[in-house]
Amino acid sequence: MIEPAMTLANRLRAGETIVTAWSTLPGSAMPQELVRAGYQAVTLDMQHGGHDYASVRDAIPAILLAGGHPVARVPVGDFATASRLLDAGAEAIIAPMIGSVADAREFVSYIKFPPAGTRSWGPARAMELHGVAESQAYLMSADAETIGFGMIETRPALEAVDEIVAVDGLDGVFVGPADLSIALSDGARCEPGGREVQDAARRIARAARDAGKLAGIYCNTLDDAVAAREMGFTFISWTSDKAIIRSGVSATLAPFLEAAANKDR
Amino acid sequence: MIEPAMTLANRLRAGETIVTAWSTLPGSAMPQELVRAGYQAVTLDMQHGGHDYASVRDAIPAILLAGGHPVARVPVGDFATASRLLDAGAEAIIAPMIGSVADAREFVSYIKFPPAGTRSWGPARAMELHGVAESQAYLMSADAETIGFGMIETRPALEAVDEIVAVDGLDGVFVGPADLSIALSDGARCEPGGREVQDAARRIARAARDAGKLAGIYCNTLDDAVAAREMGFTFISWTSDKAIIRSGVSATLAPFLEAAANKDR
Amino acid sequence: MIEPAMTLANRLRAGETIVTAWSTLPGSAMPQELVRAGYQAVTLDMQHGGHDYASVRDAIPAILLAGGHPVARVPVGDFATASRLLDAGAEAIIAPMIGSVADAREFVSYIKFPPAGTRSWGPARAMELHGVAESQAYLMSADAETIGFGMIETRPALEAVDEIVAVDGLDGVFVGPADLSIALSDGARCEPGGREVQDAARRIARAARDAGKLAGIYCNTLDDAVAAREMGFTFISWTSDKAIIRSGVSATLAPFLEAAANKDR
Amino acid sequence: MIEPAMTLANRLRAGETIVTAWSTLPGSAMPQELVRAGYQAVTLDMQHGGHDYASVRDAIPAILLAGGHPVARVPVGDFATASRLLDAGAEAIIAPMIGSVADAREFVSYIKFPPAGTRSWGPARAMELHGVAESQAYLMSADAETIGFGMIETRPALEAVDEIVAVDGLDGVFVGPADLSIALSDGARCEPGGREVQDAARRIARAARDAGKLAGIYCNTLDDAVAAREMGFTFISWTSDKAIIRSGVSATLAPFLEAAANKDR
Amino acid sequence: MIEPAMTLANRLRAGETIVTAWSTLPGSAMPQELVRAGYQAVTLDMQHGGHDYASVRDAIPAILLAGGHPVARVPVGDFATASRLLDAGAEAIIAPMIGSVADAREFVSYIKFPPAGTRSWGPARAMELHGVAESQAYLMSADAETIGFGMIETRPALEAVDEIVAVDGLDGVFVGPADLSIALSDGARCEPGGREVQDAARRIARAARDAGKLAGIYCNTLDDAVAAREMGFTFISWTSDKAIIRSGVSATLAPFLEAAANKDR
Amino acid sequence: MIEPAMTLANRLRAGETIVTAWSTLPGSAMPQELVRAGYQAVTLDMQHGGHDYASVRDAIPAILLAGGHPVARVPVGDFATASRLLDAGAEAIIAPMIGSVADAREFVSYIKFPPAGTRSWGPARAMELHGVAESQAYLMSADAETIGFGMIETRPALEAVDEIVAVDGLDGVFVGPADLSIALSDGARCEPGGREVQDAARRIARAARDAGKLAGIYCNTLDDAVAAREMGFTFISWTSDKAIIRSGVSATLAPFLEAAANKDR
Numbered sequence A, B, C, D, E, F: 001m002i003e004p005a006m007t008l009a010n011r012l013r014a015g016e017t018i019v020t021a022w023s024t025l026p027g028s029a030m031p032q033e034l035v036r037a038g039y040q041a042v043t044l045d046m047q048h049g050g051h052d053y054a055s056v057r058d059a060i061p062a063i064l065l066a067g068g069h070p071v072a073r074v075p076v077g078d079f080a081t082a083s084r085l086l087d088a089g090a091e092a093i094i095a096p097m098i099g100s101v102a103d104a105r106e107f108v109s110y111i112k113f114p115p116a117g118t119r120s121w122g123p124a125r126a127m128e129l130h131g132v133a134e135s136q137a138y139l140m141s142a143d144a145e146t147i148g149f150g151m152i153e154t155r156p157a158l159e160a161v162d163e164i165v166a167v168d169g170l171d172g173v174f175v176g177p178a179d180l181s182i183a184l185s186d187g188a189r190c191e192p193g194g195r196e197v198q199d200a201a202r203r204i205a206r207a208a209r210d211a212g213k214l215a216g217i218y219c220n221t222l223d224d225a226v227a228a229r230e231m232g233f234t235f236i237s238w239t240s241d242k243a244i245i246r247s248g249v250s251a252t253l254a255p256f257l258e259a260a261a262n263k264d265r
């Protein structure tokens, strides 16, 4: 059995807030360093980031070795890859652009074993990585101990959010504020921090809570992240690897350049 | 023209039993060694194993260099990859979770040229690897000299097996006993060697034979493999790379440790 | 904003003829060298060539560094990958086997932002590579400055070509002569240079021009390429990396062998 | 401080016999599986195996994740790589073809910090992997908790073995029976199991023991391995990945083929 | 000719202070991002970092694409690799553990063409990357437009620093404070920021300036970096990729956790 | 035993002229295509090209699969890599910058087994690739069936050429005209086709022939290649992958552009 105390699923279901770094640069070295630097989870992005199946497959053990929870976002509609990444040891899968109950059900069918879904059997690697010795134990625990988040980031999804969160086997929803902003403005604006998006996020979090499901969100600013937590999101992406690098450079290189400039005056 | 005497298709159609190793560890070195150690074929698993397109693309010539037949299993529903792997020189493709006649027909459409299907033209690499110099020769022989297996591993598939094996262009079926076990027990058990699964396997083999199609199966124990052969399966997966490593370690390390323990007494 | 003067879209829309090399060998070194040797564009082929997402992701900056336009062909129906490659900086995507208006619309939905489509937001890498600093600028310009070509290479597509070229958001069509030849002969022949295919190509070019859309084509001989230009194609693939290597070897090794043979006489 | 109870050095110095698998196939998947299948240590061979720096760098964490001890053999005379691999987290380095006291001293200079040698400081990765938080702690413990084996496999080395084992900072010697056989026969024979080699091995083990140093050896047969243990070798390579694969195939495929042949009679 | 205005050599020789990031994580994505985030140069570390020849070869164009200067540190004594990396387009090479005039001369022999050294001809890739079209132009400019730094980080080197900086063809020296600290304390301490090391650094900078050579240094703290600039160092490594990640995580994740903790009170 | 009729050594020793392509772009796809396009041998360049050990290790079987002879040039003085590449299946090694009898002898010591040298035993991969089943057979044949070329490309080497070619175990010499040109002009010119270099080449070829050794050369023009053959060189590098690409583009793209330009007039 996947050791419940250790799983991301268990921690989130116990109400813990988990902050994830968002990994877009291919490779497994930086994901591991993000854990060593303090992150509990790293989300490997195959949709908009540079990751592919192979780099996610290799980053998962790198994250686990440092004690972090490996999560992956798959490309739009690529549910077969969701299955493969659970087999590869991911603890949670984020599926983008879930626009309807039908989408949610199809996603579930790929990530949950019968009778909840039709996930196909082949978790040998996940069992190794998570210390599960017996097939039967994995079969009995995997649906509960791995998580599928469906992304709510379009107008139809927002309208159907109560039905989507009610889909059996869908563990949670995850808000994509940039796409939501574009969708709600009919392509006019990318303002993930705008009022309309924030209101939608709040509504999504409430829908999830009411349905007993998890709620996650991608945040673009510290304020958004703090606000998200207050809205009830407990799986919070703050922030991306590129933003962390920029912040790190600001915190180290900038003071040197400033000191140098002062001397030169 | 693909040299018939050399192809996996030709050997299977002549009634020969072919045993394949099942490769789940990414990389092309071990697949090649499996051929050098005696296997006639190696199946590179993209569904539950660690392979992706690139590792399969590279393992195919590695297997051919050692004189083996390269086979690949694609992810669920990923028929575009089936086409790409035929272009890359695979001799057979195994498609998991074929649940209906419609699934089988869609799979066929990707792996057979018109008029049987709509496989798109672009076999330059396969022609190089198999020594086919002329496009016309490849076009005329490819459908016959490459094989598509549809996996029968769900309840609906089992019920429709007679119709599925009858689908034109589908070369054979391949039994997935673990998924079948889970499906037949409605998610209660993973017992690929159980009676119910064995009965289903026998029925599938018979359906294939009656339709003049090939029958393959994944085996988890030596007994299952021997039994499968008696049931009429001629493309037999026995066993996986991980199982081979464990057996190899048992056969080499264990006697040393035992000898050492005896001395210490 | 993507700098219009520099984009492939801008050049093609201005009526310029662009010749692309066709890259089938995985890796980014040869694509870059093809630009250094004179090509304006290189098309990285994931359908029939050896490229996968990772090799395309890495070849795009390699092509840009040398001043070329990176283009990619995705596998059949793999529109999610089309989105990912735009995010990775590709300037144009070629989608094979577009057989109907519905196919074309689905393709468009993945490569154009709302309201034209539902492309999901995440172009950080493309913005870096193309020097676009502001999200809003990218959102406003991306649909115009990146190109989606749908391939016309089946009988139904040919019959529906006027409707397909009229699909909003589809920037152009691209002719696949080999598949067309096979389709038009019902699987009997692969003669991409044959009369029937040439007539079809001419008809497709005319349909595109009448609809104000771009027209591209894959050419197998110099004569075909010259003829294609006269038919009105402005995005012309001539020729593949393998053909370039063979031509290069003919131009260098052959004269040496000939000179050597003459001496030996 | 590197946790002594966990290190290979500590276990060997406590008199424990450690059996290592010998990894020659590039990649990190099989090394990890060898640990999961029972090995305590895996030696990654850069001299005669297919490993290079990058594959060793990546296999080290893969071995550690499964609870094994990572060891590496460097190419002849490539002591700079020995340093790099200690920085990368290897617990022991085997240096081939140590032919003299001077060779041994040069090797030591690269793997031990001042004053024992001149190993250059930069163990950030090793500290991460082995859980050492403070630089000072690593500096104080690293020389003791990592191991350098010099290979004795030439005639001059054999003659100087007593002086070589006495070199300060050299932790042990490792016998290469194949090279020894060729050397002792002046190139006439490769008989690693022959009497002459076995006598030499015994003499080397004794010299090491008398000097308080560790003794390791590469074994080609079970009998050689058992004999080596009796001679006093405690770091025993038995057996290579290729031999394990062959044994594994013999143990799994062969019985099937035999059963099949019996049926056919 | 390598365009002088653009080269790192030219900028340093004009007295400009250049700050380099220090790259230890293999891969080319983060090095490129470090330039996009503000660094003028990135040093790819093959001695203690995870880079090997291939990752440096690939990171060089990645750095150039973003407008940065690629620098590499080679393993101890691996001067052949120094030549290869100049051929691959590196603008400067840092050679560790230069302990004597003889070491410095040997290093020079690999990085400067005749008559200054015996660097072997083969800069085709560097010419491509730096826009040098003619061989003769490269031959005439390369020695001046690429830089070799010898590291001063041992007691003998410190004692011979005046002679080392005087070696013809050596462009500069680079201080390794950690190794210097260990060396000067005879292995007792790793205190790169200690007084003794700082005094030695000052002395080295002065020796370089007096000889008309460049001076670089690795800095572990902002104070050290500021102090180094005042001592006259103009090529300053501040700071490593891992430190940048940690700083970035501190600047982004920590405030969120703090805000969350405050709310919880 | 390595099958003599098939080896490069055997063909060269029988007096056959072998033309090799020179591979500088990393990867194994283009080396294989060069063989398919007509080359008998491909030389993988680790000195000035982008190859490293791993890319050579992987390109060797790719070349063999297409029926070509794999050759490698190692970095300056990196004889340990020469051994590793023979183990990896290379049929010939070219060592650059052999400047003296001592250099030649050291090179020989790494590539020939006792008593000719001290090459260390470990050819399992080479045996697989070349079909040698028995260790004893490989030991008895390897020195004869693999080739080491020492490059003559400096003034001291040219002066000592008669002594160098006389070194036992050195199979041949290989002329580097670019370095020779720079050396003979004391760094003033890179004119590999100049008179002085041609005279030196002729002298080197004669010295080799008189000593019963092989002679190879790198050629930059067709005329040089034809002349080299007349001088007695039988292992001729003509031409590099980049030059082949440029020639191929000239032969395919240029005529199209010309035809297009004519139409436009």
Ligand SMILES: [Mg+2]
Residues within 6 Å of the ligand: A096, A153, A176, A178, A179, C120, C121
């Ligand atoms: Mg989104």
Ligand SMILES: [Mg+2]
Residues within 6 Å of the ligand: A120, A121, B096, B153, B176, B178, B179
């Ligand atoms: Mg299955």
Ligand SMILES: [Mg+2]
Residues within 6 Å of the ligand: B120, B121, C096, C153, C176, C178, C179
């Ligand atoms: Mg097509």
Ligand SMILES: [Mg+2]
Residues within 6 Å of the ligand: D096, D153, D176, D178, D179, F120, F121
């Ligand atoms: Mg040895």
Ligand SMILES: [Mg+2]
Residues within 6 Å of the ligand: D120, D121, E096, E153, E176, E178, E179
């Ligand atoms: Mg140092």
Ligand SMILES: [Mg+2]
Residues within 6 Å of the ligand: E120, E121, F096, F153, F176, F178, F179
């Ligand atoms: Mg040279």
